[in-house]
Amino acid sequence: MDRIPILKMGNLLLVSIQVDLQDQLALALQDDLSERIVQTGARGVLIDISALEIVDSFIGRMLSTIASLSRLLDAETVVVGMRPAVAITLVELGLHMPGVRTALTLEHGLALLGAEVRVRLPEDESFDDLDADLTEAADPGASPGQAVSGRAPTGRPAPAEGAWTG
């Protein structure tokens, strides 16, 4: 069976759903994502559904489950790119997707995650100083270009060195 690719970027995981999802594929994505969150210590998950022509109760449930699972694993999920017709249909279907945060675009999704967790992108200039930054993050004059941390800097121990690369 095919799998939906999960890309790692800094401490984020990115998923772009490009196919008309069979139920098993949706379930596999759920499992794969939780595994990758644990494996990589990712703090955020961005799921792009702009290619999805519909979201029915099954896919909606998958998105809710991913959001709850990732929260338990200390990562935030943002679903981006929902088409307007899909949103209208979801409301009428009665599907609420509790716990799922949405943003219109990938950029907005990144901004939303940045307000929640300390987003790290590979091109971040301070990337190499990650551990130092985490311990010094209480300094309000943190270097520009860094995402603002929405949580106490001591909220999460610094990951093992090199955990963000590759």
Added chain:
Amino acid sequence: MSAARWAGGPAGGEVTVEQTERHPITTEADVVRVRQVVRGLAVTAKMSLVDQTKVVTAASELARNTLVYGGGGSMTVDIVHSGRRRGLRAVFVDSGPGIPDLDLALTDGWTSGSGLGLGLSGSRRLVDDFAIESSPGAGTTVRVVKWSR
């Protein structure tokens, strides 16, 4: 279901039918195909994008029910005309265990399994005409119609 005419138009008028197709629903891939077939016919019926999305979503819910609870079955779909209006009609049939309590099954949030209990009640809201027939042991038939606006 094979009748070429029936009195069920939007204003109670006579309805004519064309382009009848029958599709099996026995695998998850069939559920995906049902969505694609319904999308194609909704475009043919000149539905708005929102209405296309609604009817495809309803079909996805009903096809999954046919597969999961009905143990498989089929969808018969056609383009219907009433006066100058066009629409899409889809009939989902299975010969599974049937639904003992239809009112309960049509209640938002009620599921006998691990679903959200939104498939039947939600798809009823997404279409213009919704009819369900079922009894224990006799299978289930759900007929929906969506008219182009």
